[in-house]
Amino acid sequence: MFNRLCIIGIGLIGGSIARAARAQGLCREVVAYGREKNLLNMQLAKQLGVIDEFYTDIAAALENTDCVIVATPVGSMQVIFEQIKPYWNPETIYSDAGSTKGSVVSALEAVFGAVPDNFVPAHPIAGAERSGVDASTVDLFVNRRLILTPLENTDKQALAKIHSFWEQIGSSVSVMSVEHHDTVLAATSHLPHILAFALVGLLGRKDEQREIFKYAAGGFRDFSRIASSDPTMWQDICLANKQEIVPLIRQFQAELSKIEQLLVEDQSAQLFETFTYARNARQRFLDQQED
Ligand SMILES: NC(=O)C1=CN([C@@H]2O[C@H](COP(=O)(O)OP(=O)(O)OC[C@H]3O[C@@H](n4cnc5c(N)ncnc54)[C@H](O)[C@@H]3O)[C@@H](O)[C@H]2O)C=CC1
Numbered sequence: 001m002f003n004r005l006c007i008i009g010i011g012l013i014g015g016s017i018a019r020a021a022r023a024q025g026l027c028r029e030v031v032a033y034g035r036e037k038n039l040l041n042m043q044l045a046k047q048l049g050v051i052d053e054f055y056t057d058i059a060a061a062l063e064n065t066d067c068v069i070v071a072t073p074v075g076s077m078q079v080i081f082e083q084i085k086p087y088w089n090p091e092t093i094y095s096d097a098g099s100t101k102g103s104v105v106s107a108l109e110a111v112f113g114a115v116p117d118n119f120v121p122a123h124p125i126a127g128a129e130r131s132g133v134d135a136s137t138v139d140l141f142v143n144r145r146l147i148l149t150p151l152e153n154t155d156k157q158a159l160a161k162i163h164s165f166w167e168q169i170g171s172s173v174s175v176m177s178v179e180h181h182d183t184v185l186a187a188t189s190h191l192p193h194i195l196a197f198a199l200v201g202l203l204g205r206k207d208e209q210r211e212i213f214k215y216a217a218g219g220f221r222d223f224s225r226i227a228s229s230d231p232t233m234w235q236d237i238c239l240a241n242k243q244e245i246v247p248l249i250r251q252f253q254a255e256l257s258k259i260e261q262l263l264v265e266d267q268s269a270q271l272f273e274t275f276t277y278a279r280n281a282r283q284r285f286l287d288q289q290e291d
């Protein structure tokens with residue numbers, strides 16, 4: 001499918017894309033670009049056989065590439081687009097893996113004036129709380145969703161190729177608008193991560209923290225897992241999508257206040273109703289997923 005694939009940011013996501021692309025024979029060669037300070041991680045990527053070569057010089061990394069995927073934290077993408085711009089090739093397909101799409105589109109507009117036709121914005125809805133190439137796996141995207149958010153001017157052939165690329169590495173591909181993506185992901189991913197960070201932060205500051213973590217049952221382990229996620233990545237995501245996240249935080253605060261009031265007033269029937277409604281809603285989501 002591609003001759004030379006270049007991954008910018010060979011971490012959990014970039015490394016997993018590289019592994020999967022190689023395993024499925026979707027490219028002849030995979031190279032990575034990164035900064036000097038990420039040399040050890042890139043050396044490891046080469047040692048592990050995840051990539052063929054790595055570069056700290058962007059021009060060398062981009063030479064003869066027919067596909068470039070940017071897989072760095074979303075806050076660094078504008079700087080990267082500025083670095084790529086002098087070497088932009090209309091024949092090459094460019095894409096990304098960023099968790100927010102409005103910010104990626106704005107960064108492209110800031111650098112190029114408009115989103116280039118040969119850039120296909122993408123977001124794999126798969127990952128983990130771990131970072132770095134050593135956490136990457138060949139099957140991270142298998143049976144997981146991937147969202148493409150093309151614009152009106154996105155080149156149809158580039159779109160079809162990126163669509164097929166992700167399908168061949170096992171993802172189920174959906175297409176939606178940039179705005180819809182950021183609204184949905186704020187609720188399903190960004191708010192839950194903020195809640196996990198907030199709860200674990202609150203409990204961590206309590207004197208009895210050792211006791212709290214020692215006697216935590218599975219529920220707390222499940223809920224708090226995502227609070228182990230990378231702080232840089234999540235700082236970038238939250239700032240990039242704050243216009244969607246802040247109203248949700250306010251709605252969540254109102255929901256918590258309602259529950260607080262029910263407890264203060266011993267309103268057991270309403271408490272039961274609140275929990276039953278949520279339980280049924282979750283079951284409906286699960287049933288829909290099976291469709
Ligand atoms: N971790 C996850 O579960 C998921 C992450 N994403 C998105 O994928 C992207 C990458 O995330 P991960 O792979 O988890 O992060 P990671 O921390 O494992 O890898 C990111 C890589 O980008 C490099 N990098 C950072 N700034 C750079 C810059 N200015 N120039 C060159 N390289 C730079 C880092 O050195 C690192 O190697 C982010 O945009 C994230 O929002 C998307 C889906 C899931």
Ligand SMILES: O=C(O)C(=O)Cc1ccc(O)cc1
Pocket residue numbers: 098099124125126127128129189226
């Ligand atoms: O670890 C988890 O459960 C995640 O939710 C991983 C994740 C993080 C960021 C994304 O944009 C998509 C998936």
